[in-house]
Amino acid sequence: MKVAVMPGDGIGPEVTREAVRVLEALDLPGLTLLEGDVGGIAYQRHGHPLPAETLEIARAADAILFGAVGDPACDALERSLRPEQAILGLRSELGLFANLRPATMFPGLEALSALKSEIAARIDLLIVRELNGDVYFGEKAIETLPDGRRRGRDLMSYAEDEVRRIAHVAFRAAQGRRKRLCSVDKANVLETSQLWRDVVVEVAAEYPDVALEHMYVDNAAMQLVRDPGRFDVVVTGNLFGDILSDQASMCVGSIGLLASAALGERQTAHGTFGLYEPIHGSAPDIAGKGLANPMATILSAAMMLRHSFGREDEAARIETAVSRALADGVRGHDLGGAAGTATIGEAVLERL
Ligand code: NAD
Ligand code: IPM
Ligand code: MN
Secondary structure, eight states: OEEEEEEESTTHHHHHHHHHHHHHHTTOTTOEEEEOOOTHHHHHHHSSSSOHHHHHHHHHSSEEEEEEOOOGGGTTSOGGGSTHHHHHHHHHHTTOOEEEEEEEOOTTOGGGSSSOHHHHTTOEEEEEEEOSOGGGTSOEEEEEOTTSOEEEEEOOOOOHHHHHHHHHHHHHHHHTTTSEEEEEEOTTTOHHHHHHHHHHHHHHTTOTTSEEEEEEHHHHHHHHHHOGGGOSEEEEOHHHHHHHHHHHHHHHTOGGGOEEEEEEEEEETTEEEEEEEESSOOOTTTTTTTOOOOHHHHHHHHHHHHHTTOOHHHHHHHHHHHHHHHHTTOOBGGGTOOBOHHHHHHHHHHHO
């Protein structure tokens, strides 16, 4: 059970520390932690946000526990050297195309949702976000036109096999849940989305037990706050999934609560190789102040035990400990409380 720990920038190291404490408290036989530099800190130390050594550590591991990358001081660097390239590079280099972003209401937290409690209470959804394609990885440029005007462009594209493989992941996930899948696109405007929709319909023939619906992304953003309980599994492209998952976090109560898994095809001894990270970023506004909520990262570690190590019992123990801490009133600053990063970590450990 080799875990590459990559804390990164800003609150990344603060939240990762608490997740590592939780993992260590489980005393799992064979758990080995390796550490790799990513993001702005890696650029400072090695001149690149994703140094070759780090990629090697990632490849040698069975799973990666990732904090966050991003540093405003690096925003003026050329794009290939910016911290965000570390996470994009790991996802693409390691073929981690399937991003699972669950959003479930925690009992007792309903009143802290940005939505009305009775609407928030019904949230139990899973966003399956494609992670290796879309406008993220298409040709991009800022160029000067012959008449002197500058133009920015980013090519949006999906090949059918890329859509097919994420669709299979989503249909299988739906089979293990309430058997409802909503595919989100913008097929009324975008050819990329039209192909997406056509391929999802083709794949649906193999899953007659799953009820498939299609929804335009603007409507999906609206339905997510009108009645999030209507969603079971949502499958969508890289860009729409990025945006909708941040939105889903506030429906639950805070971005400090949402975990994620990025999975590919590579199998390990006890599961699937994956990268696990909170959906939030490096939060430079609160970095270094001990204010970050580590629960999203702790819950990501639980997803790691489940998907990469086949340790369902321990994964559920972590999730129950987080849920109990919330039910007992442990609240970070993001939830209007006063508990700091380490206090929240301890509260989870006590309940573990
Ligand atoms: P962000 O998610 O870092 O922060 C958004 C807001 O949420 C901030 O006010 C922040 O304080 C708050 N927040 C986030 N996580 C929190 C937590 N655990 N506890 C309490 N509050 C929390 O998004 P941003 O400000 O748009 O981006 C900051 C940097 O992070 C940028 O450089 C961005 O590119 C990067 N980023 C990285 C990742 C990643 O590493 N996967 C994800 C998103 C953003
Ligand atoms: C996320 C982040 C990343 C993304 C950025 C930092 C590249 O927002 O993981 O949600 O857009 O995928
Ligand atoms: Mn994001």
